[in-house]
Amino acid sequence: MTRPVLQLDNIGRCYKQGATSLSVLRGADLALFAGQSVALVAQSGTGKSTLLHIAGLLERPDEGEVFIGTEPTTSMQDDMRTALRRDAIGFVYQFHHLLPEFSALENIMLPQMIHGLSRQEARERAQALLGYLGLAERATHRPAQLSGGEQQRVAIARAVANAPDILLADEPTGNLDPTTADNVIAALETLVAQTGLAVLVATHNMDLAARMMRRVTLQDGRVAELT
Secondary structure (H helix, E strand, C coil), rough: CCCCCCCEEEEEEEEEEEEEEEEEEEEEEEHHHHHHHHEEECCCCHHHHHHHHHHHCCCCCCCEEEEEECCCCCCCCCCHHHHHHHHHHHCCCEEEEECCCCCCHHHHHHHHHHHCCCCHHHHHHHHHHHHCCCHHHHHHCCHHHHHHHHHHHHHHHHHCCCCCCCCEEEECCCCCCHHHHHHHHHHHHHHHHHHHHHEEEEECCCCHHCCCEEEEEECCCEEEEEE
Protein backbone atom coordinates (compact mmCIF):
# COMPACT_ATOMS: atom_id res chain seq x y z
CA MET A 1 0.00 0.00 0.00
CA THR A 2 1.21 3.52 -0.78
CA ARG A 3 2.58 5.32 2.26
CA PRO A 4 1.05 8.68 3.15
CA VAL A 5 3.20 11.74 2.57
CA LEU A 6 1.97 13.07 5.93
CA GLN A 7 0.79 10.97 8.85
CA LEU A 8 -0.31 12.19 12.27
CA ASP A 9 -0.30 9.28 14.71
CA ASN A 10 -2.08 9.60 18.08
CA ILE A 11 -1.29 13.31 18.42
CA GLY A 12 -1.88 14.97 21.78
CA ARG A 13 -1.42 18.65 22.59
CA CYS A 14 -2.16 20.42 25.86
CA TYR A 15 -1.65 24.09 26.73
CA LYS A 16 -1.09 25.28 30.27
CA GLN A 17 -2.48 28.61 31.50
CA GLY A 18 -1.33 29.07 35.06
CA ALA A 19 -2.78 26.19 37.06
CA THR A 20 -5.23 25.33 34.26
CA SER A 21 -4.56 22.83 31.48
CA LEU A 22 -6.41 22.96 28.16
CA SER A 23 -6.27 19.73 26.18
CA VAL A 24 -6.76 20.63 22.51
CA LEU A 25 -5.81 17.42 20.68
CA ARG A 26 -6.36 13.96 22.19
CA GLY A 27 -5.17 11.04 20.08
CA ALA A 28 -5.67 12.75 16.71
CA ASP A 29 -4.88 10.61 13.65
CA LEU A 30 -4.72 11.74 10.03
CA ALA A 31 -3.12 10.35 6.87
CA LEU A 32 -2.64 12.49 3.76
CA PHE A 33 -1.64 10.92 0.44
CA ALA A 34 -0.02 12.30 -2.71
CA GLY A 35 -2.56 13.81 -5.11
CA GLN A 36 -5.18 14.13 -2.37
CA SER A 37 -6.91 17.27 -1.11
CA VAL A 38 -8.42 17.30 2.38
CA ALA A 39 -10.52 20.03 3.99
CA LEU A 40 -10.32 20.41 7.77
CA VAL A 41 -13.63 21.99 8.78
CA ALA A 42 -14.22 22.86 12.43
CA GLN A 43 -15.29 25.69 14.68
CA SER A 44 -12.79 28.24 15.95
CA GLY A 45 -11.10 27.11 19.14
CA THR A 46 -11.33 23.39 18.37
CA GLY A 47 -7.66 23.01 17.44
CA LYS A 48 -7.56 23.48 13.66
CA SER A 49 -4.56 25.79 13.71
CA THR A 50 -2.79 23.65 16.31
CA LEU A 51 -3.23 20.57 14.12
CA LEU A 52 -1.94 22.47 11.10
CA HIS A 53 1.08 23.82 13.01
CA ILE A 54 1.96 20.34 14.25
CA ALA A 55 1.54 18.87 10.74
CA GLY A 56 3.82 21.60 9.38
CA LEU A 57 6.52 20.99 12.03
CA LEU A 58 6.01 24.49 13.43
CA GLU A 59 5.01 23.04 16.79
CA ARG A 60 5.81 19.77 18.55
CA PRO A 61 3.05 17.56 19.95
CA ASP A 62 3.07 16.51 23.60
CA GLU A 63 2.24 12.97 22.54
CA GLY A 64 2.28 10.95 19.33
CA GLU A 65 4.32 11.13 16.15
CA VAL A 66 4.34 13.12 12.93
CA PHE A 67 5.70 11.29 9.89
CA ILE A 68 6.77 13.16 6.77
CA GLY A 69 7.03 10.33 4.29
CA THR A 70 8.85 7.65 6.28
CA GLU A 71 10.59 10.13 8.61
CA PRO A 72 9.46 10.38 12.24
CA THR A 73 9.95 14.01 13.21
CA THR A 74 8.91 14.60 16.81
CA SER A 75 12.35 13.88 18.29
CA MET A 76 14.33 15.48 15.44
CA GLN A 77 16.73 18.29 16.21
CA ASP A 78 15.40 21.75 15.34
CA ASP A 79 17.78 22.23 12.39
CA MET A 80 16.70 18.92 10.85
CA ARG A 81 13.03 19.79 11.32
CA THR A 82 13.64 23.18 9.71
CA ALA A 83 15.36 21.60 6.70
CA LEU A 84 12.60 19.02 6.26
CA ARG A 85 9.91 21.69 6.58
CA ARG A 86 11.67 23.84 3.97
CA ASP A 87 12.02 20.97 1.49
CA ALA A 88 8.78 19.03 1.96
CA ILE A 89 6.10 21.50 3.05
CA GLY A 90 4.58 24.67 1.59
CA PHE A 91 2.38 27.06 3.57
CA VAL A 92 -0.43 29.42 2.55
CA TYR A 93 -2.10 31.71 5.08
CA GLN A 94 -5.23 33.87 5.16
CA PHE A 95 -3.12 36.93 4.27
CA HIS A 96 -0.78 36.53 1.31
CA HIS A 97 2.44 37.99 2.87
CA LEU A 98 3.91 38.81 -0.55
CA LEU A 99 6.93 41.13 -0.61
CA PRO A 100 5.51 44.45 -1.89
CA GLU A 101 8.69 45.66 -3.62
CA PHE A 102 8.91 42.60 -5.90
CA SER A 103 6.79 41.52 -8.85
CA ALA A 104 4.63 38.41 -8.82
CA LEU A 105 7.32 36.56 -10.78
CA GLU A 106 10.07 37.69 -8.42
CA ASN A 107 8.06 36.69 -5.33
CA ILE A 108 7.92 33.15 -6.71
CA MET A 109 11.57 33.14 -7.83
CA LEU A 110 13.01 34.19 -4.47
CA PRO A 111 12.41 31.00 -2.45
CA GLN A 112 13.83 28.95 -5.31
CA MET A 113 17.00 31.03 -5.51
CA ILE A 114 17.42 30.82 -1.73
CA HIS A 115 17.08 27.07 -2.17
CA GLY A 116 19.97 27.07 -4.64
CA LEU A 117 18.38 27.20 -8.10
CA SER A 118 19.89 29.46 -10.73
CA ARG A 119 18.06 32.64 -11.65
CA GLN A 120 17.12 31.15 -15.02
CA GLU A 121 15.77 27.92 -13.53
CA ALA A 122 13.80 29.86 -10.93
CA ARG A 123 12.36 32.16 -13.59
CA GLU A 124 11.26 29.27 -15.80
CA ARG A 125 9.52 27.46 -12.93
CA ALA A 126 7.89 30.68 -11.71
CA GLN A 127 6.56 31.41 -15.19
CA ALA A 128 5.19 27.86 -15.45
CA LEU A 129 3.42 28.16 -12.09
CA LEU A 130 1.90 31.51 -13.04
CA GLY A 131 0.69 29.90 -16.25
CA TYR A 132 -0.92 26.99 -14.34
CA LEU A 133 -2.77 29.47 -12.15
CA GLY A 134 -3.96 31.76 -14.94
CA LEU A 135 -1.63 34.63 -14.06
CA ALA A 136 0.89 34.62 -16.91
CA GLU A 137 -0.06 38.15 -17.93
CA ARG A 138 0.37 39.45 -14.36
CA ALA A 139 3.97 38.29 -13.93
CA THR A 140 5.51 41.79 -13.83
CA HIS A 141 2.86 43.31 -11.56
CA ARG A 142 3.65 44.06 -7.94
CA PRO A 143 1.22 42.90 -5.20
CA ALA A 144 -0.45 46.32 -4.92
CA GLN A 145 -1.37 46.07 -8.62
CA LEU A 146 -3.06 42.68 -8.16
CA SER A 147 -6.56 41.85 -6.92
CA GLY A 148 -7.01 39.94 -3.67
CA GLY A 149 -7.57 36.67 -5.49
CA GLU A 150 -4.54 37.22 -7.71
CA GLN A 151 -2.39 37.96 -4.68
CA GLN A 152 -3.51 34.75 -3.02
CA ARG A 153 -2.85 32.70 -6.16
CA VAL A 154 0.67 34.15 -6.31
CA ALA A 155 1.06 33.16 -2.64
CA ILE A 156 0.03 29.60 -3.54
CA ALA A 157 2.54 29.55 -6.42
CA ARG A 158 5.26 30.78 -4.07
CA ALA A 159 4.37 28.09 -1.52
CA VAL A 160 4.86 25.32 -4.08
CA ALA A 161 7.81 26.90 -5.92
CA ASN A 162 10.30 24.44 -4.40
CA ALA A 163 8.09 21.45 -5.32
CA PRO A 164 7.08 20.35 -1.80
CA ASP A 165 5.15 17.13 -1.30
CA ILE A 166 2.64 18.80 1.02
CA LEU A 167 0.75 22.10 0.97
CA LEU A 168 -0.85 23.31 4.20
CA ALA A 169 -3.32 26.18 3.91
CA ASP A 170 -4.95 28.04 6.81
CA GLU A 171 -8.17 29.81 5.75
CA PRO A 172 -6.76 30.70 2.29
CA THR A 173 -10.08 32.22 1.16
CA GLY A 174 -10.95 33.87 4.48
CA ASN A 175 -10.48 37.45 3.22
CA LEU A 176 -12.00 36.95 -0.22
CA ASP A 177 -15.43 37.46 -1.76
CA PRO A 178 -17.17 34.34 -3.16
CA THR A 179 -16.17 34.88 -6.81
CA THR A 180 -12.54 35.56 -5.94
CA ALA A 181 -12.50 32.64 -3.52
CA ASP A 182 -13.74 30.40 -6.33
CA ASN A 183 -10.69 31.34 -8.42
CA VAL A 184 -8.38 30.44 -5.54
CA ILE A 185 -10.14 27.09 -5.04
CA ALA A 186 -9.76 26.37 -8.76
CA ALA A 187 -6.05 27.16 -8.46
CA LEU A 188 -5.66 24.59 -5.68
CA GLU A 189 -7.54 21.99 -7.74
CA THR A 190 -5.27 22.68 -10.72
CA LEU A 191 -2.11 22.21 -8.66
CA VAL A 192 -3.31 18.91 -7.22
CA ALA A 193 -4.18 17.65 -10.70
CA GLN A 194 -0.98 18.90 -12.35
CA THR A 195 1.60 18.02 -9.69
CA GLY A 196 0.24 15.28 -7.44
CA LEU A 197 0.58 17.63 -4.47
CA ALA A 198 -1.06 16.64 -1.18
CA VAL A 199 -3.17 19.50 0.23
CA LEU A 200 -4.60 20.00 3.71
CA VAL A 201 -6.80 23.10 4.04
CA ALA A 202 -8.23 24.43 7.29
CA THR A 203 -11.34 26.37 6.29
CA HIS A 204 -14.80 27.67 7.19
CA ASN A 205 -15.64 27.93 3.46
CA MET A 206 -18.05 25.09 2.77
CA ASP A 207 -17.84 25.63 -1.00
CA LEU A 208 -14.08 25.06 -0.79
CA ALA A 209 -14.56 22.05 1.48
CA ALA A 210 -17.11 20.51 -0.90
CA ARG A 211 -14.56 20.57 -3.72
CA MET A 212 -11.83 18.79 -1.76
CA MET A 213 -11.54 15.00 -2.09
CA ARG A 214 -12.06 14.43 1.64
CA ARG A 215 -13.54 16.43 4.49
CA VAL A 216 -12.58 15.95 8.12
CA THR A 217 -13.39 17.73 11.37
CA LEU A 218 -12.22 17.76 14.99
CA GLN A 219 -14.45 16.20 17.65
CA ASP A 220 -13.23 16.09 21.24
CA GLY A 221 -9.65 16.50 20.08
CA ARG A 222 -9.78 13.72 17.48
CA VAL A 223 -10.00 13.82 13.70
CA ALA A 224 -13.31 12.52 12.34
CA GLU A 225 -14.34 12.00 8.71
CA LEU A 226 -17.24 14.02 7.31
CA THR A 227 -19.46 12.60 4.59
